[in-house]
Amino acid sequence: MEESILIGKDKFKISEDETARRELRVVKVHDDAIQIQEEVHGIIALVGASSSVNIKKEELKNLIKVAKEKFGWTDICE
Template sequence: MVELKHIKVGEDKFKISDDEVARRELKITKIDEDVIQVQEEVHGIIAAIGGVSSVNIKKEELKEIIKIAKEEFGWTDLC
């Protein structure tokens, strides 16, 4: 079994209204030898439950995800 290691890739704050600021974190976790999980947590927004989920990834965050997958998780065949 793989030891779960959560690595924070990105963090943002953005204004929703005059008195509310949301916080966003993007994390990557190695689930198995060939599986990673990218998780986006957004705090401060009332969310509706639906059947679709998505993760917003910035270009710099994607570069960091690829770097982590190679260096931390040993995925040497990424290009």
């Protein structure tokens, strides 16, 4: 698998003593498939049966740019 590309990051306060760090990354897993990875550091994650990724507008713009420029997906629109 190729190295992931950072498309977004931020920090948010979860208590008076702790700040969590979030990074959103994308990696090409196949010619027609990508994987979005959301990493959150600084809090205990609960295990569940489903998974979701929160993506901000600027992160989506970055994702489209990476898909076009790095992965060669020229047939997608902005």
